[in-house]
Amino acid sequence: MPDNASASPPYLRIVTTYREKIDAGELKPGDHLPSVRELAAGSGISHATAAKVIGVLKAEGYVITSTGATGGTVVAARAQTPADYVRTIQSTGKIYSRGNYARIISAGLVPAPEVAAAALGVEPGEPIVARSRVTYSSEDVPLSASVSYLAGSLAESCPKLLVAERILNGTPGYVAEQTGRQLGGTKEQVTADAATAAQSADLAIPAGSPVMLGRNWIYDTSGEVIEYGESCSVPGRWLTYQTRL
Numbered sequence: 001m002p003d004n005a006s007a008s009p010p011y012l013r014i015v016t017t018y019r020e021k022i023d024a025g026e027l028k029p030g031d032h033l034p035s036v037r038e039l040a041a042g043s044g045i046s047h048a049t050a051a052k053v054i055g056v057l058k059a060e061g062y063v064i065t066s067t068g069a070t071g072g073t074v075v076a077a078r079a080q081t082p083a084d085y086v087r088t089i090q091s092t093g094k095i096y097s098r099g100n101y102a103r104i105i106s107a108g109l110v111p112a113p114e115v116a117a118a119a120l121g122v123e124p125g126e127p128i129v130a131r132s133r134v135t136y137s138s139e140d141v142p143l144s145a146s147v148s149y150l151a152g153s154l155a156e157s158c159p160k161l162l163v164a165e166r167i168l169n170g171t172p173g174y175v176a177e178q179t180g181r182q183l184g185g186t187k188e189q190v191t192a193d194a195a196t197a198a199q200s201a202d203l204a205i206p207a208g209s210p211v212m213l214g215r216n217w218i219y220d221t222s223g224e225v226i227e228y229g230e231s232c233s234v235p236g237r238w239l240t241y242q243t244r245l
Helices: 010-023 036-043 047-059 082-092 114-120 170-179 197-203
Strands: 063-066 072-075 101-111 127-136 142-151 183-194 210-220 225-233
Touching (some): 036 047, 047 063, 047 072, 114 225, 142 170, 170 183, 170 225
Antiparallel strands (some): 063 072, 101 127, 127 142, 142 225
């Protein structure tokens, strides 16, 4: 069987290396990539091939061109999908890749809103866990605001869910650890809208600004929902979905 990696064109092998470093958090938003000249010299490729590498990474939303005194090609801020969170939990034991962090705004039992109740298979108004957070870049810029809903029955076996502090392996990872349930998959939906007053306050943007809204479900291996979440992200953050055929 041929080695697909070694058979790939040189530019694509370099692109893949940078993709993997960015996805793993080895390169975080704002980090500089080599210039085209430096990349060509350091990788032993032509100037045209180095330019192609940077062009592909830009087209895929991995990097942007920054201007000013510290200008150049830098890693772009990117939105993480629920699938990204699950992969990060499984590979590193933590929910956020290097460079992002979250502040927990509130945590506790609340009456289940209608959509969250349907997602968790409980009656509207039934007590469920709600954890609200704002996620920031390494430069303390708000990137997204989100709330996670979990079954109220987990409050006893997973007491940290009711504490407004970060759970380093994330709520689904913590529930799996405490209950023995295994993470099985995710589903997500996204749409665009205008920021409400509450969303604009959380994200420090003008009311009415364009935002990306998300809804997500994280399942265990039996197909039962561990967590249902809703999020609101600032513009300019690409969601990336990639499949292997």
